[in-house]
Amino acid sequence: MQTTPVPAPALAAFGPTLLRWGLGTLFLVHGLSKLLVFTPAGTAAYFQSLGLPAALGYLTIALELTLAAALLLGIYARWVGLVGVPLLLGTIVSVHGAHGFSFANAGGGWEYPAFWALALLVLFCIGDGKWTLASR
Numbered sequence: 266m267q268t269t270p271v272p273a274p275a276l277a278a279f280g281p282t283l284l285r286w287g288l289g290t291l292f293l294v295h296g297l298s299k300l301l302v303f304t305p306a307g308t309a310a311y312f313q314s315l316g317l318p319a320a321l322g323y324l325t326i327a328l329e330l331t332l333a334a335a336l337l338l339g340i341y342a343r344w345v346g347l348v349g350v351p352l353l354l355g356t357i358v359s360v361h362g363a364h365g366f367s368f369a370n371a372g373g374g375w376e377y378p379a380f381w382a383l384a385l386l387v388l389f390c391i392g393d394g395k396w397t398l399a400s401r
Contacts, residue, residue, distance in 0.1 A: 281394030282339075288346065288384055289336030296329030315359055328352060339397025346385040353382040 299308045299322075309322035328348070335345040357375040364372035393400040 281391045285336050289333050292329045293333035299326045340399050342393045343389045346388050349385050350382045353378040
């Protein structure tokens with residue numbers, strides 16, 4: 266019995282949505298781990314140990330959770346996602362860049378945040394996808 270394949274354009278419309286949900290989930294997990302596991306005070310202290318202002322730790326938690334909500338719900342996601350690019354590049358400069366390329370290195374290298382930033386740029390290029398609350 267032969268089945269008729271689903272036309273590629275019909276499936277392609279779901280690609281940005283899946284990418285958006287994946288990126289939103291990553292921000293949600295990272296934001297919640299800073300909020301619930303490391304605690305806001307612990308996150309701020311870690312940022313201070315890196316020579317960064319403690320307030321940046323609190324701002325990062327808020328930003329990651331806001332990005333998560335916008336990406337998961339599809340609220341101007343392609344534009345909001347661009348805000349995450351400098352955040353991720355900042356992790357490379359402040360933390361991961363000194364540990365080499367591979368994220369498996371001690372301290373985590375820069376491959377993971379670099380790929381995450383690239384994926385956000387791809388989302389910007391291809392659009393929000395389906396099932397959005399607000400898009401442009």
